[in-house]
Amino acid sequence: MDIQAQLELHKQWLETDGKDGKRFDEPHLSRAILNGANLSGAYLVKANLNETKLIGANLSKAHLSGAYFKEANLSDARLMGVNLVGANLSGTKLVRAILAESNLEGADLFEANLEGANLSEANLVGTNLGGANLCSANLIDTNFLGAKLNNANLTGADLTGAYLTKANLTGADLTGANLNDTNLVEANLRGAKLVNTSLKGAILCNTTMPDGSIDNSGCR
Structure with a gap:
């Protein structure tokens, strides 16, 4: 059975509470x-894609909330407008x-490699990006409310207009990063590197x- 047929069966399984179709999970x-x-x-939704290779794949507008992508390879993949709420991408x-414009609220991206990735206008509220590589990433107008960015590599990243209220940036490397017009209210930058960083x-x-x-x- 080809992958498109399997995906359709999984969709039916979810829509009928398991009465029809077939769940698309680990074995596949x-x-x-x-x-x-x-x-x-x-x-x-909640599918298992651990260690899957999806290089250059098109997953735009896919429903991937709660999915597992641990150590998967999605380099050069298109995930614009994707629902990844609560997904595991560590x-x-x-x-x-x-x-x-993707929704990654509450997702786990611990030590993920997002070098050069485009996350502009994405929702990363409460997301775990501890130790992640965001070097040269496009983070314009991204929402990082309460996100964990401790020890993250943000060298050369563009965070223009990003919302970083209550974000944890302890130990993060922001060398050469652009933080113009960002909201850093109650953010924690203890131990962060701000060499040649624009604020x-x-x-x-x-x-x-x-x-x-x-x-x-x-403060106002």
């Missing part, structure tokens, strides 16, 4: 090689992946700076 996609596959609009390779227009209020001091210059 874990460690599968799906490089370049067109899975746009696919319904893979250790996943997402180099140059397009995740613009023009950034809002600092009850913000913990790298040296542990509190900056209230932007």
